[in-house]
Amino acid sequence: MADPTFEAPASYYRDSIAVRPVASQPLVGERRVDVCVIGAGVTGCSTALHLAERGYSVAVLEAGEIGYGASGRSGGQILPGLGTDIATVEKALGRPRAREIWEMTREAVRLTAALVERHAIPCDLAWGYLHAAVKPRHVRELQAFRDRLARDYDYQALSWLEGDALRERVVSDAYPGALFESEAGHLHPLNYTLGLARAAEQAGAEFYPHTPALEIQRGAPVRVTTAQGVVVAESLVVATNAYLRGLVAELDGRIMPAANYMIATAPLSEAQAAQVLPHNDALSDANFVLDYYRLSGDRRLIYGGEVSYNGREPPGLEARIDAKIARLFPVLAGVPIEYRWGGDVAITVNRAPDFGRLDANLYYAQGYSGHGMALAGLAGQLLAETIAGQHERFDVFAAMPHRRFPGGRRLRTPLLVLATQYYKLRDRL
DSSP states (O other): OOOGGGOOOOOTTGGGOOSOOOOOOOOOEEEEEEEEEEOOSHHHHHHHHHHHHTTOOEEEEOSSSTTOSGGGTSOOEEOSSOSSOHHHHHHHHOHHHHHHHHHHHHHHHHHHHHHHHHTTOOSOOEEEEEEEESSHHHHHHHHHHHHHHHHHHOOOOEEEEOHHHHHTTOOOSSOSEEEEEEEEEEOOHHHHHHHHHHHHHHTTOEEEOSOOOOEEEOSSSEEEEOSSEEEEEEEEEEOOGGGOTTSSGGGBTTBEEEEEEEEEESOOOHHHHHTTOTTOOEEEESSSSOOEEEEOTTOOEEEEEEEESSSSOOTTHHHHHHHHHHHHOGGGTTOOEEEEEEEEEEEOTTSSOEEEEEETTEEEEEOOTTOOTTHHHHHHHHHHHHHTTOOHHHHHHHTSOOOOOTTHHHHHHHHHHHHHHHHHHHHHO
């Protein structure tokens, strides 16, 4: 029986699955494999796919359904870069390493497109992305960002839009300007994740949903105990992200769960869609606590944002999201909202992803900080490369220093909530 703790909420994504779910059952008994992967989101499914294609035997344990976490509930944005400014990476590692990381994030986008095409994943992949300014300060910051990437990283995919040129892509008076990014886009995240799982299964990987990992006995080999079985493996990949739940002590405190909340409207008419996002771009605003939206394959507005770090839904959440949509797009007055859902992403202190190894045979990738739909796919490829003995590219990411959230287990959440209130206040200025 499924653990009710890991039942994903109803969402538009769950009701629009277009990929045959992986034909698998919870683990019973003992399995011996080359690699055990814990977590069947994009990171875990990509790791399993790339390892299986190299000939490794792989068992994937998932506490809920395939794509239970952010991989199956997110905004579906596919874009280069990290959840932090590239200047953070430069300061920590220097510009040459920062350039390597930037180029690998671009590779992550290309890899996403290649995986969708190669495995015929029906996930409504579309291109075009807007980074929208909400106030004059954002205009200056976004233009400086574009100039720095063009000058120091030779990235030419960002162009500045304002006035009529901007309204051609988003029909709203809310934004004084925006960066249009041609190399970025969006997709149906759950169908993409299920497509990766299907491809991994076809390559030979085994999936065990509704099978939480309860205990890890480290060593050579490693043993992962579940409620009804055990996996014995030469190597272990921890790909749980926000749903680590104390499974690995060293990783506790390096990430924090941050809940985001989303809605999906009823399908829009072609005329209504043309008065929202005429070119089917995705958009996020430039606030620290940002909002984002796009159109689904059947022309629903999928809108997300807000944030909660304390595990409770913010008061007045529904009314605030509804009011934001009404201000942005008066043309949508009367269009019902048919779905509301939420879920956790994992953030790090510096908002850069946290990749690394804890033992000679224990690897992890986590902390994408809301920027993982493309990068997690590349993380899976890098993990497979590393296990196969080609660790240089993985080590570029693993060199990024990370701190634990301050305050310890009892105080880290209140301190993070307090810090976020500061940034919310700054967003209003």
